[in-house]
Amino acid sequence: MSRLHAHDRPGREAHRRQLPRQRRDHRRPVQGRHAADPRLLLRQSRERWPARHGQPRDRRGGGVPAARDQALSHPSQSGDCPMDVKTLQGLIVSAGRPIAVDGQFGPKSRAALREVLSGPTDPVTPADIERQAEAYGLSSQLVGTVYDVESKGRGMSVATGLPVILYEPHIFSRLTQRRFDGSHPDISYPKWKTRPYPSTQTGRYDQMMSACALAPAEAMKSASWGLGQVMGFNHAACGFDTVWDFVLAMAKGEGAQLGAMLAFIKANGLIPALLRKDWRVFAKGYNGAGQVDLYARLLSEAYAKRSAR
Numbered sequence: 640m641s642r643l644h645a646h647d648r649p650g651r652e653a654h655r656r657q658l659p660r661q662r663r664d665h666r667r668p669v670q671g672r673h674a675a676d677p678r679l680l681l682r683q684s685r686e687r688w689p690a691r692h693g694q695p696r697d698r699r700g701g702g703v704p705a706a707r708d709q710a711l712s713h714p715s716q717s718g719d720c721p722m723d724v725k726t727l728q729g730l731i732v733s734a735g736r737p738i739a740v741d742g743q744f745g746p747k748s749r750a751a752l753r754e755v756l757s758g759p760t761d762p763v764t765p766a767d768i769e770r771q772a773e774a775y776g777l778s779s780q781l782v783g784t785v786y787d788v789e790s791k792g793r794g795m796s797v798a799t800g801l802p803v804i805l806y807e808p809h810i811f812s813r814l815t816q817r818r819f820d821g822s823h824p825d826i827s828y829p830k831w832k833t834r835p836y837p838s839t840q841t842g843r844y845d846q847m848m849s850a851c852a853l854a855p856a857e858a859m860k861s862a863s864w865g866l867g868q869v870m871g872f873n874h875a876a877c878g879f880d881t882v883w884d885f886v887l888a889m890a891k892g893e894g895a896q897l898g899a900m901l902a903f904i905k906a907n908g909l910i911p912a913l914l915r916k917d918w919r920v921f922a923k924g925y926n927g928a929g930q931v932d933l934y935a936r937l938l939s940e941a942y943a944k945r946s947a948r
Contacts (some may be wrong), residue, residue, distance in 0.1 A: 789866060
């Protein structure tokens, strides 16, 4: 589902461990009145593939990319240490929201975390796109193309004032070694889309907050964030030592989210593909193996529109 996303690619270290593989349960083709809607197909692809949006698929067959499964298996090597509820509450207090540090992540703690993550909802500006594109040796048309396709309109929710997220229960299940599948089946299950995703941002944050009450770092790593929908477990490839630092940056607004997305693109070695306008290579590298042709077509069409302005 949508990954500001490739942050845990510091190098191809030797000590990798593949997470348990997931079987693919292939989807039937979309039928009916939505059959010709390419954005619906792309959304379904992002929701279906664990490797979607900021999670390119490992060619060895697992659901986690080879260059980033170390971040999932060995978080301490990227500077990210285990986090319990009291640690998260302490971070919330340090961010200026006084709450009890009691290990109980109840309504007051959840409300305080929402306040910490509230940020400006203004869309990224053309000047910001041009400035950040130049820093990566890219044209504003190329970066704007990726933004147009990836953001689906917004990286900050106007309704909530929070970064747009999609919490992934099957990722949380894997990161927590299935510990909560039995006790909390609404927020932790081993197979993708065992239950429908909440349709609102409020519902998706409710899920993540409930997961934070169990395993805070893993909960934040299990969501995709912002206009690029980068998975939280990819924080290191975006240049953030911890997932908390990454999440705070996502709350600063779409400009910061764009920066994380570009860092993800660079970490995945996708800058050359963008410069060549090789949309298929970029699509597979950024969004995974699902719907490469569709995603490449959307990028091509978006670039044509940008170039015609």
